Amino acid sequence: MSFDQLASELVSRKRADLYRERRVLESPQQPEVVVDGKAYLAFCSNDYLGLANHPDLIRAFQQAADEYGVGGGASHLVSGHSFHHHALEEELADFTGRPRALLFSNGYMANMGTVNALVGKQDAVFEDRLNHASLLDAGLLSGARFQRYLHNSPESLAQKLEKTEARRKLVVTDGVFSMDGDVADMPAICHTAKVNDAWVMVDDAHGFGCIGATGAGVAEHYGLSVDDLPVLMGTLGKAFGTSGAFVAGSETLIETLIQQARTYIYTTSMPPAVAAATRASLKLVIAEQWRRELLKSLIQRFRDGCQQLGLTLMDSPTPIQPILIGDSAKAMTMSAALREQGIFITAIRPPTVPQGSARLRVTLSAAHSEAQVDRLLDALERVK
Numbered sequence: 001m002s003f004d005q006l007a008s009e010l011v012s013r014k015r016a017d018l019y020r021e022r023r024v025l026e027s028p029q030q031p032e033v034v035v036d037g038k039a040y041l042a043f044c045s046n047d048y049l050g051l052a053n054h055p056d057l058i059r060a061f062q063q064a065a066d067e068y069g070v071g072g073g074a075s076h077l078v079s080g081h082s083f084h085h086h087a088l089e090e091e092l093a094d095f096t097g098r099p100r101a102l103l104f105s106n107g108y109m110a111n112m113g114t115v116n117a118l119v120g121k122q123d124a125v126f127e128d129r130l131n132h133a134s135l136l137d138a139g140l141l142s143g144a145r146f147q148r149y150l151h152n153s154p155e156s157l158a159q160k161l162e163k164t165e166a167r168r169k170l171v172v173t174d175g176v177f178s179m180d181g182d183v184a185d186m187p188a189i190c191h192t193a194k195v196n197d198a199w200v201m202v203d204d205a206h207g208f209g210c211i212g213a214t215g216a217g218v219a220e221h222y223g224l225s226v227d228d229l230p231v232l233m234g235t236l237g238k239a240f241g242t243s244g245a246f247v248a249g250s251e252t253l254i255e256t257l258i259q260q261a262r263t264y265i266y267t268t269s270m271p272p273a274v275a276a277a278t279r280a281s282l283k284l285v286i287a288e289q290w291r292r293e294l295l296k297s298l299i300q301r302f303r304d305g306c307q308q309l310g311l312t313l314m315d316s317p318t319p320i321q322p323i324l325i326g327d328s329a330k331a332m333t334m335s336a337a338l339r340e341q342g343i344f345i346t347a348i349r350p351p352t353v354p355q356g357s358a359r360l361r362v363t364l365s366a367a368h369s370e371a372q373v374d375r376l377l378d379a380l381e382r383v384k
Ligand code: PMP
Pocket: 105, 106, 107, 108, 109, 111, 132, 134, 174, 178, 203, 205, 206, 235, 236, 237, 244, 245
């Protein structure tokens, strides 16, 4: 069988301005990056607190690599669960105010493993229609009856929950929506779930480190305990500047995941040095409140500037600040025009976002300066 059919699908994708391309980063992940040999000011990383290159993290990583080597060497349940993994799990449980936490190699796997350990064929899963792809994939793969409710709508969720008979019901939502930047109405979602005898799982990939009084994310932001919000998932590759993910919750939840989550059981543990660097990162997330404050002021500066330029933003208080363009080709043209101006921002198109809502996904970081945000605004004025 030849690949001709696949080749023509690729051509159609290109014609529809939906072709995905990679660019080679030749510098660390920081505001000033080198991409394909050219210097740019970047507004597209998830290094929200500017920790990815922090000397404390690098030192902790190097020291742990000296002591523990490079690879995890085995899965957690065989012989890959090292001192640093264990200590990080205890520290994350403490930080999130949950009895226990469990590390996964990345967020995609944490979502896949958790949803599939909790629900199966006799059950029902309810997902916000704008949930991250990994949550949607996890729900679909689980075999549970899969239902999507209207974006951030507890009313739409309630209507679906009330009508469903199932052994178990699981409600799943992003905490901060990855393509829009808005924050889920967690108190109402948790209440709706509780009165309908359903569990709630939140994916706080983009809130963890950024929101909440000490950066513990959406659960802290709304003051939700483990009883209100039993399944809390967070990732470490964004505000925490490293890599990996965790799920925090009750003793029973974590033991169930250790026994049942296939993406936990059947994979090599993250390198111990990554766990050690994340421990250093957690200390900074807690101690350096100024990073969240600076980020907040940069977000406000950017939003004020965009308003003056007449650009359409979304209702987002977080570092994810998409500029809505609509048409995919236009979003691509603007992204290319910004690159000409030395600014690196990626255009996000369907199917990652709904049809007709292509956007320039600007992300801000505490590593940016006010002058850099102003440079971005100047470039936007020239290309808009
Ligand atoms: N959930 C959300 C909301 C995300 O944005 C992402 C990453 N883009 C993930 C999960 C996956 O996390 P990871 O990159 O650690 O696999």
